[in-house]
Amino acid sequence: MGKIKVGIIGCGHILNRHLESIEYNSKKFELVALCDIDKGVLDKALEENKVVGFVDYKNMLKEMDGKMDMVTIATPNHLHHEMAIDSLNEGYDILIEKPIAFEASKVEEISDLAKKLDKKAYAVLQVRYNPAVQMMREVIKQKLLGDIRSVSFIQRWQRPIGYFKDWRGVIDQGGKSLYEYAIHYLDILQGMFGVPKVKGTYTSNHKHLDIPFEDTLYSVVEYKNGASGAIEVNVAVEPSNLECSIAVMGSQGFLKISGNALDVVERASFETEELQKKWEKIQSDAGDGITPNSYGTHVGSCPNHPKLYKEIAKGKGIKVSEAIPSIQFIQNVYGQEEN
Amino acid sequence: MGRKKIKIGVVGCGNIFKKHLQGILDNGDHFEIVGIANHSKEGGLQLPREWNVKTFYDQTEMFAELGTEMDLVIILVQSIYHYDIAKEALEAGYDVLIEKPIDSVVSRLEELDILASKLGRNAYAVLQCRYLPVVDSLKRILEGRLIGDIRCVDFAQVWQRPLGYLTEKQARLLFEYGVHYIDLLQILFGVPKVFFTKTFKHKLIKAPYEDTLRTIVEYDGGISGSITVTLAAEPQNLETKLSIIGSKGSLEVDFRENEIKGLFEDEKDEKEYNELIKNILEINSFKQLYENISLGRGITVKDSIPVIQFIQDIYAKEGK
Numbered sequence: 001m002g003k004i005k006v007g008i009i010g011c012g013h014i015l016n017r018h019l020e021s022i023e024y025n026s027k028k029f030e031l032v033a034l035c036d037i038d039k040g041v042l043d044k045a046l047e048e049n050k051v052v053g054f055v056d057y058k059n060m061l062k063e064m065d066g067k068m069d070m071v072t073i074a075t076p077n078h079l080h081h082e083m084a085i086d087s088l089n090e091g092y093d094i095l096i097e098k099p100i101a102f103e104a105s106k107v108e109e110i111s112d113l114a115k116k117l118d119k120k121a122y123a124v125l126q127v128r129y130n131p132a133v134q135m136m137r138e139v140i141k142q143k144l145l146g147d148i149r150s151v152s153f154i155q156r157w158q159r160p161i162g163y164f165k166d167w168r169g170v171i172d173q174g175g176k177s178l179y180e181y182a183i184h185y186l187d188i189l190q191g192m193f194g195v196p197k198v199k200g201t202y203t204s205n206h207k208h209l210d211i212p213f214e215d216t217l218y219s220v221v222e223y224k225n226g227a228s229g230a231i232e233v234n235v236a237v238e239p240s241n242l243e244c245s246i247a248v249m250g251s252q253g254f255l256k257i258s259g260n261a262l263d264v265v266e267r268a269s270f271e272t273e274e275l276q277k278k279w280e281k282i283q284s285d286a287g288d289g290i291t292p293n294s295y296g297t298h299v300g301s302c303p304n305h306p307k308l309y310k311e312i313a314k315g316k317g318i319k320v321s322e323a324i325p326s327i328q329f330i331q332n333v334y335g336q337e338e339n
Numbered sequence: 340m341g342r343k344k345i346k347i348g349v350v351g352c353g354n355i356f357k358k359h360l361q362g363i364l365d366n367g368d369h370f371e372i373v374g375i376a377n378h379s380k381e382g383g384l385q386l387p388r389e390w391n392v393k394t395f396y397d398q399t400e401m402f403a404e405l406g407t408e409m410d411l412v413i414i415l416v417q418s419i420y421h422y423d424i425a426k427e428a429l430e431a432g433y434d435v436l437i438e439k440p441i442d443s444v445v446s447r448l449e450e451l452d453i454l455a456s457k458l459g460r461n462a463y464a465v466l467q468c469r470y471l472p473v474v475d476s477l478k479r480i481l482e483g484r485l486i487g488d489i490r491c492v493d494f495a496q497v498w499q500r501p502l503g504y505l506t507e508k509q510a511r512l513l514f515e516y517g518v519h520y521i522d523l524l525q526i527l528f529g530v531p532k533v534f535f536t537k538t539f540k541h542k543l544i545k546a547p548y549e550d551t552l553r554t555i556v557e558y559d560g561g562i563s564g565s566i567t568v569t570l571a572a573e574p575q576n577l578e579t580k581l582s583i584i585g586s587k588g589s590l591e592v593d594f595r596e597n598e599i600k601g602l603f604e605d606e607k608d609e610k611e612y613n614e615l616i617k618n619i620l621e622i623n624s625f626k627q628l629y630e631n632i633s634l635g636r637g638i639t640v641k642d643s644i645p646v647i648q649f650i651q652d653i654y655a656k657e658g659k
């Protein structure tokens with residue numbers, strides 16, 4: 001089988017993650033085209049990547065017919081849906097940055113179309129691959145914590161003033177805070193515990209006062225087995241990221257993964273030695289730790305994009321259909337908003 | 340000539356009595372126990388011989404027999420009995436010191452306060468966590484505005500308690516277990532507006548009330564806050580932590596470890612913080628409690644009204 005030929009739409013700050021991933025998986029992938037609406041940005045990207053460039057993605061889709069297999073969509077959030085639909089209709093597989101769309105029904109639309117056209121539609125929800133996350137998932141799967149009683153998610157991040165000055169600060173373009181920077185973690189939560197009932201959501205602005213949505217959000221939720229849950233997402237933190245953690249209380253123990261981006265195990269306590277031994281086995285089977293991406297003024301999530309591409313090459317990428325619950329989760333949280 | 344010792348009558352000799360006894364012994368020049376009322380007369384601990392303590396089955400008997408030989412009644416029974424016994428003790432002419440929670444209804448605390456004033460008696464509350472050195476350092480850090488304007492205040496009390504621990508003779512979770520820390524929150528930030536509260540039973544299923552509570556609040560000045568209190572953790576207590584996020588930095592107060600960790604934008608603020616946390620020592624807060632009572636500076640029942648109001652407000656917003 002030949003290499004998967006990739007064209008990327010959007011040459012913003014996440015572009016490098018995708019380029020690195022293609023490079024890392026160069027036996028399986030080949031970059032063939034880049035596209036950005038901003039000619040200057042595109043030209044800069046083309047200087048380092050000798051491929052065909054386009055300012056109009058529709059032209060790219062037409063002109064690359066037969067020369068490109070997959071389109072990676074790394075544009076501002078509000079453009080994802082339309083570009084995904086167009087790319088599928090032009091016969092390409094797609095990989096879409098998060099969030100796929102702001103409504104679960106729109107994600108479903110993409111998934112259904114891909115199925116109908118027999119194309120592959122993948123989502124960039126790469127935090128699933130964090131070793132600490134995988135360890136927690138295994139602990140839940142093996143029921144080492146017993147019955148789950150409580151799940152607390154805390155994301156206390158620092159984002160500089162000006163972070164929202166572009167499309168991120170416009171609701172119709174960036175969505176709101178959960179879509180932009182909490183989606184990975186809500187995806188992890190729903191993957192392990194399902195989409196919960198939301199009991200109440202409170203939002204406020206403490207630092208980013210000129211944006212039309214919150215910089216601080218609290219939500220109280222209840223998962224389907226009756227486990228209580230809390231969601232706290234805060235980007236008004238100073239002077240740096242404080243934590244991004246999931247703490248799970250069960251009838252047989254406690255597990256908390258944290259760090260800047262769910263990248264370390266902070267605490268694991270089990271009721272019996274037998275459970276402790278099983279936990280040690282899970283730890284020893286896990287891969288090495290990873291460090292979150294740094295963007296100069298702030299730190300983001302973990303760099304699992306290469307793994308994401310590797311899995312796609314194996315036909316095991318995260319499907320767009322798998323992204324539906326996290327979007328539904330976010331919709332539910334905002335559906336109970338009061339402030 | 341030294342001050343006359345304050346003669347104490349104890350009502351209830353459960354676990355908490357040990358701590359009170361130590362606080363009294365640590366202030367032995369000012370206090371002496373003269374009577375103990377307990378449902379079983381064997382409940383008492385070994386007491387200094389020179390005290391000549393008389394024991395009784397109930398407080399009514401103790402009040403009748405000891406009369407003016409006693410000055411202060413300390414009430415350490417299960418919380419549903421606090422109000423009645425406090426009232427009886429005040430009416431019998433004694434000062435009172437009441438374990439937490441005094442009661443779960445603000446108007447009943449107000450009644451006790453008014454009754455004490457009317458009778459010229461002192462009514463004190465056991466809210467000894469106010470004396471923790473970590474609290475004093477925290478107050479100074481906040482007063483010095485070392486982390487700037489406060490944005491968010493999040494408190495989590497994640498404890499383990501065995502099955503059968505909660506009974507109908509105790510008040511609900513926050514009154515009984517969260518009250519000390521919620522009291523500190525109201526001292527530092529005032530009584531907030533409560534947005535919503537959700538309660539859960541995760542472990543102590545047969546208990547008369549929740550073992551887990553989550554609530555979202557907003558303090559004066561628009562400060563956002565969350566409070567989580569649970570007794571359903573395993574296999575042991577996990578944390579008692581307060582996180583404070585400000586415009587120039589963040590603090591994390593660990594009440595179990597008696598420490599404050601801070602992150603600051605400015606070096607100058609960090610230096611000042613380092614000075615303020617240098618001398619956080621372990622202290623016996625019960626010693627401090629009795630010392631202050633001996634000096635007439637005890638925490639009064641009136642002082643404890645805001646925390647009961649705070650908790651009442653939290654439960655008033657309880658949703659299904």
